[in-house]
Amino acid sequence: MAKFDVNGEQNVEVSIKIPSEKSLNEQLEIMELYTKRHMECSNQSNAYREVECLKVLYPRMFRSIETQDKIAGRIDFLPIGFGCVTSLGGVGHYCVFNKLKSFQASLEYEEDKRRVDVLYDYWLENDLKTLYCNEVLTDTTIGRFIDVEFPLIATARLSGMMLDYPKLLEKGIGGLRKDIEEVLKHNPSNNFYIGALGCLDIFVDSAEHLRMIAIGQMEYCNEQRRQELVIIVKGLEKIKSDKPETFHEAIQIVWLFALLAGVINYGRLDDYLGPYMARDIDSGLITEEDAYDYLLRLWTMIENRRTTVNGRIIVGGRGRKHPEEADRFLHIAMKVAKNCRYVEPQFTLRFDKETSDQIWDEALDALGAGATYPTLYNDDVNIPAVSYGMRVDEMTAQQYVPFGCTEFVIQGQSTGTPNVCINLLKLLNIFMNEGIDPMDGKNKANGCVIKPLASYNTFEEFYEGYKEFLNYYLDLSVFAQYHSYEVMNRHVSFLFSSILTDDCILRGKALLDGGVRYLGGTNETYGNINTSDSLWVIKHLVFDTKKYTLVELNQALLANFEGYEQVRKECLNCDKYGNDLDTADGMANDLYEFVAKGVRDRGIKIGMQYFLIVISNNQLNTEWGNRTAASPDGRLSGMYMNPANNPQGGADKNGPTALLNSIAKFDAKYHAGSVQNIKFTPKMFNENRFTIKQLFRTYFERGGCHLMVTVIDRGVLEDAMKYPEKYPNLIVRVSGFSAVFVNLSTNVQQELLSRMLYD
């Protein structure tokens, strides 16, 4: 078993979480009760244990309803509990050890602290992620999330579930219950069905609990708020069994279900909520202003969950059942996104050639105002790409939705969690040093035979050698991904998510137990462009022009170019990706296809529907770069790596058309999401709006799959680094997420600064 630090942070957490409403004592009690229940049920079925444990948490973990809330439902998370993802609580029956430790430190009495020690020790043996790590991590090759000393990191989590909310709305809790009871008749001992019904009871209890809170709050409020609470109370009563009829009820049922499921991405809201909104407006029940207000408050509640990299809301695009009503929703949502400027929800626009000028103009207005949203997804490219990549028909592919930093899933039908990340550049360094990572001197090749640098006579030989070494790691990555499903399935059912994921009810199986229609997964690749630029440098300087030998070049790298400044200058002067040059772009594409196809083929072979790379990136390009040695592209040791699919900051020198042309060269069908940033000054973006619109449209016609846009003045980021207090609300797009700039670490801020700003 590999040694790893269970106390390490498990996730990017830029947004600061809202503290729990419960007293420390009560928190401790709940965690003890949860632990006790978990222990007691250890011989029961997964589903039974899950329900029993969830009953400890819900409805108890609900917070009070805040005065600005138009729908009810806020939840606290404790260091011990149940969840799907690392950004809210943890995965399965979890313990977040570093948070438990800090909880312990905040306790006053020694005897209470000892009670925490007991919990700590129990969960060391039972925390799902720890169990996974024990089985999968090694001392030199596969590290834990996020241990940047390793070239490959792996975790167990169920990120990015996008549930079948349309089904929830269409059937209501009562309808779902009836369906499950019906199939249970034919299969009365099916634990999954019994557990699923238990979850519906928890839903009802939670609705009732919130209803009582709302009634309690009516006494102490003004008349206007009382009216709002009356609607909340009625709505909660209604959704306990009936399907929703009003816009209010529709939002309420979706929201409450998502909370209980621990799901943090919300799918195609325009299509499934649009009809309710349109009907209520047309019947006069609410005004457009009310609808705006509802969305604004929903946005606020999503923001308050603070998942940092999730909270996806998707609007627009092909395959919507109610395009007209959906567009009405979209127009209002676009205004909300423009005006409120939160970092979450990640407001996502899907579009195609048919998308109206009005929608484009609204999108550009929001971006021009500095909202960083919507982030733009091109259906003309993505639908056929998803169809190929995930091996589904085009109708199914139309229901693709990006979650998290961009990973695609099929709404209500697939899993796509990225449980492995791979650092291609670190692997190049390791390969160039016969298995030794120059960053820490450790051998990370695990016995792979790597020839000395002097033995390569052609670039092709060298490149083949590197690819062979990559293959070893790609094998490890698919094993780590697939095994995460096996381990999770051994311990949990993810019942709430399973209820609204095809075909769990039909098959009578939890989603990782064979229930989900498309078992997919994703592999986040990092340092892609640094690696391909490095390969180009090696080809050009070593093999084509013979300026240096590989050994000489590597000497310069090992010295971090100190005393080899001339070598670095020549490395930097070689062609770089992002300038629309066939040389460097060709190399980038070749490496991309090798890695992407390699991952995809392995996924199919192991029996998954799909396993695809994502070039998504949160801020790991910076964190991993800090622990990656100097590279042949001229990058210094410890420097951030290129963000997502963009060039290394400042390497693109031929303007935005050249940058976009480079980006559009990759064939989207081999990945499940690849993101690209572009940054403009407000003057450039807003005074040349038609030009910018045509710039984007042309890029998308050329095959661009995605774009995210930051509009910011020159000098503002520099100033915000010096005087953070002046910029509490300055939002920037990092890569797969937006953040308040001053909350980011200095390293990440510097990476953002390095990116080209078009002026």
Add this chain to the structure above:
Amino acid sequence: MSKTLAIMEIERFAIHDGPGIRTTVFLQGCPLHCKWCANPESQKIGTKLLYLSNKCNGCGDCYRACVYKAITFEKDRPVFHRDKCVQCRKCEEACLQNAIHFSGEIMEVDEIVDIILKDKDYYQNSGGGVTVSGGEAFVQFEGFLALLQKCKENNLHTAVETCGQYDVRKIKEAMPLLDLFLFDLKHANAQQLYEYTGGNLEQILENIQYIASIDPNKIILRVPVLPGFNFDEQSINDIFNLAVEFGITNIHLLPYHTLGMSKYEQLGLNYDYAIKNKKSILKEELTPYQKMGEEKGLKIQIGG
């Protein structure tokens, strides 16, 4: 082998040199020598050494690299003897601070067209195209025509930024290959113009008149507004009157800026004009002229 051109720079996503998204090809060589010229490195054909003193750390690598003794080292800074420089570019290679840069290269027309065509669909979607600027494009006339010819074969919109100092027969020959002239008219007084630019007003007006006689909508008059030269009501009014006379309606007033100043330093030249006129003209300062022109029925745009 296709014809060649001496170029200063190719700028992609140029959005101030004509409509839409464009690629602007800056050619070298200009018959005028305007005192305020913002691109002094484009005035003569040939490779120029630019020295960026703010990047220099005084290491002396350039001086040691120069075998032609074109660089001496005085007070920890290089001094360039440009008469001795043979443009071997060894100093540029040696400089780790990137403080030395050579501007200007010879490119084949086909090479230039290859770069232009990379953004063809952006031009088409935005109503853009290609602009040939300078220097003065008509100086390298044969190559310029060949470039335009290729652009037209690819159905690109073509524009030229020109000062008009050349024989009218050249205009006649180029006219069918050009969709738009961004035509500099700096002064309506022959003496003033000659004194500040070396320009021949008669010839310039003959060229403008010729274009306007065929299609006045193919021409936009561009007036750089310069302190001490034409930044006064009378001068601008005279230019407007000429436009009216020729039936030209589109005028761009380009406010003077001092951005070219650093280039003079880098080239080791004196920028007397900027020393005398340190302040850029603000857009707002030209609003009265805009009104003046509009009263004459002209369409006036401030800025390019």
